[in-house]
Amino acid sequence: MLARTIIGVLLIVAAAVIAGRRLWYLYRLAMTGQPVSPDRTANWGAAARSVGAEVFGQVRLLQWTVPGVAHVLTFWGFVLLIPTVVEGFGALFDQDFHIPLIGKQPWLGFIEDLAVVGVLLGIVTFAVIRLLTGPRREGRRSRFFGSHLSTAWLVLFMISMVLVSLLLYRGAQYNLGVFPFMDGGAFASEWVAGLLEPLGEETNEILEHVFVLLAVGILLGFLVLVVYSKHLHIFTSEPNVAFKRQPIALGALEPIRIAGKDVDFENIDELDEDAALGIGKIEDFTWKGMLDFMACTECGRCQSQCPAWNTDKPLSPKLLIMGLRDHAFAKGPYLLAGSDEKRAALTDEQKAEAERPLVGANENGYAHHGDGAVGGVIDPDVLWSCTSCGACVQQCPVDIEHVDHIMNMRRYQVLIESEFPSEAGVMLRNLEHAGDPWGSGGSARTGWMNDLGFDVRVLGDDGGTTVPDDVEYLFWVGCAGAVDDKAKRTTKAVATLLHEAGVQFMVLGDGETCTGDPARRLGNEFLFQMLGQQNVEVLNEAGARKIVATCAHCFNTLANEYPQLGGHYEVVHHTQLLNQLVTDGRLTPVQPLDSKVTYHDPCYLGRHNRVFSPPREILASLPGTRFEEMPRNAERSFCCGAGGARMWMEENLGTRVNENRSAEALALEPDVVAAACPFCIIMLSDGTTSLNDQRDGQARPVEVTDISELLLRSIRTTPSAPAASG
Ligand code: SF4
Ligand code: SF4
Known part of the structure; x- marks a missing residue:
């Protein structure tokens, strides 16, 4: 004994x-990481609830x-x-x-x-x-x-x-x-x-x-x-869940922060010249970011859902996090050396690791990890493949915040290194000079209302500078809704439906500018702030209270990101408002559509903002509609490929995201693929057309359209084409 x-x-x-x-x-x-913003550690009640649900209740794992x-x-x-x-x-x-x-x-x-x-x-x-x-x-x-x-x-x-x-x-x-x-x-x-x-x-x-x-x-x-080992998550997942971005790191992006404080772009000159805008080296991550790396269980749930990985691109959110973790560990001796003398005493390998660029070409094209890795830690093709769809964040059982990390690395590449896919430069220039990604300019923002058959009120047309009391909603048209032909059909359908339901609404006309979403997701925070502040100023001066938006990206930015700039509004997506109007009996679908319909959840409406039911409820209210879900739907919906400013970049690697999603829709043999975001509709229209072309035009014809157009068809008592055909 x-x-x-x-x-x-x-x-x-x-x-x-x-x-x-x-x-x-x-x-x-x-702790070599940067401080987090104070709100991360202030809400102990929310932290306890998250730990209760996710650690003890295992709700994320039970997905x-x-x-x-x-x-x-x-x-x-x-x-x-x-x-x-x-x-x-x-x-x-x-x-x-x-x-x-x-x-x-x-x-x-x-x-x-x-x-x-x-x-x-x-x-x-x-x-x-x-x-x-x-x-x-x-x-x-x-x-x-x-x-x-x-x-x-x-x-x-x-x-x-x-x-x-x-x-x-x-x-x-x-x-x-x-x-x-x-x-x-x-x-x-x-x-x-x-x-x-x-x-x-x-x-x-x-x-x-x-x-x-x-x-x-x-x-x-x-x-x-x-x-x-990776089983470190046994100790790290609890604090990682407790200190996560509440309720989840989706929806709004956080502003750029230095030492836990928001960067004030109006006084950017006052910043220390070494200050990192975004993340340019491993120690620029916050300690929560470092904890993220240590919490990864390598379960690959994120990887299995990632549209980039599923279309053979080099980005896997899991490999990205593993690559960052391995680099943090390998650079650890340098970061913890404490003095130049001790750093000089490090091995050549340790010194080489400390010198590795965080973003740079590497030999295997993935986020590179493992012994003897050379080149950048994260290959630029990895960084720029992300659509910011949020599937990884939604899936991760330990609340790792992949999208925030990717966007912060993009910010550094754009703002400090001026390195980004060159084709996206056109979009940025158009935003800067014309206020929309297509470069159409303010004069193009009212063209859609010409043949509506009723007048749309435009702020300022009657000499007023504020939204009149009788106007219930400010209709945020969005860039696509104003200039893209397919999206204009949605804009017209929504305006017609609001008109027919007797909802008083108004638009900003040429007072509206791009919300800045594509600039922000590309990493150009400076341009986002500029556009956002301009819009918030206009909206606040107009006294806007309730806003309805048809674009899922505009909806997300107006609702979740403009509060960061002082813009606080009640923002609804058009599917929420239209569904309410149907429920209230102000719109009554009567005309049978006699169509088999499937629905694509836009990432920024569904996963990022959890609006899953209203679009489906509208479809359920349409007589003669036979609805069938795609296998990947709601929280596990598959991206169309447009988010994260990918709409404005070439897709030269792997296969096309929009074709992957379109093939899933076409497999159901629907008459209509419905969506609720102009960017999804553009991508899925292109995807279905391209697949049809690849099948020598033998595929069944399918219509890709917004839910509002279907509703409009159905409220008409006689069969009719869409109210307006762009
Ligand atoms: S946000 Fe979407 S595309 Fe980007 S890494 Fe996550 S799953 Fe992949
Ligand atoms: S889902 Fe989360 S824990 Fe699992 S591999 Fe991805 S990042 Fe790691």
């Missing part, structure tokens, strides 16, 4: 020293049923196994150890054994999932492609060994009469005891010593492995 105690104590001390040093190192490394349930079994199994850890360590000192007060209760023994069985079931499920869907079977399509699979297998093996040795020593303890649950409850341990019993008392005595030490030793080895 003395030898067992000595060996056990030595193991505990060794593991505590190794794991403790590592955790201290990781803490210091994370995927089978792996989610397996994780619930494993997580809760480990929680319930904490008393066995106490018992195991206690048994090092006293063979007859039990937890005081409750330690001999049969219910405790039952819970412990149930937990063992639960965890075993969980890890067997994980193993099966890895075997069936691993890269060997699915190649690049596997969500585990690029993950550290051998470590994952080692961890599964170690967990099963802990559990097996735990059951074995408990069974031996039962046979020796030193088991805390001699009165029953520990059903699995008793079953193992039955197997060991024929071996005799002496052998059971030896087995008890060996397996107590083995269970404790493997557990301590597991602890050490955890802090050196």
